[in-house]
Amino acid sequence: MTTPAGLATECYQRALSDRGIETVAHDDAGLEELMKLVYSIKIGETGPRVVAAMRRLAEGLVERGAECIIYGCTEIPIVLDADAIDVPALSSTDELAKRAIALARGDEPLPRRE
Secondary structure (H helix, E strand, O other), X not given: OOOHHHHHHOHHHHHHHOOOOOOOOOOHHHHHHHHHHHHHHHOOOOOHHHHHHHHHHHHHHHHOOOOOEEEXXXXXXXXXXXXXXXXXXXXXHHHHHHHXXXXXXXXXXXXXXX
């Protein structure tokens, strides 16, 4: 689950395709609904209506074959936790934070420019 801008980067699609994993994305109507929900979250609307609508969007991807959902927009995990849907969910925000902590602690080497 990501915004049109996120899809345009093809960041997730390329990374998953390189591993032989097919991606499932929202159609135009689903992207429009996602953006409405993202804007709602940005203005502080995080109640049951937004949660239910976001869950429906995630479940729609599962119905189309998604076996895992990537919350690829920082607003999504504000209203959906990993247990909100029946398949595994990964929050890009959580994964980024884990990597930053691992780098800061020295658990992983800092990337180097070549």
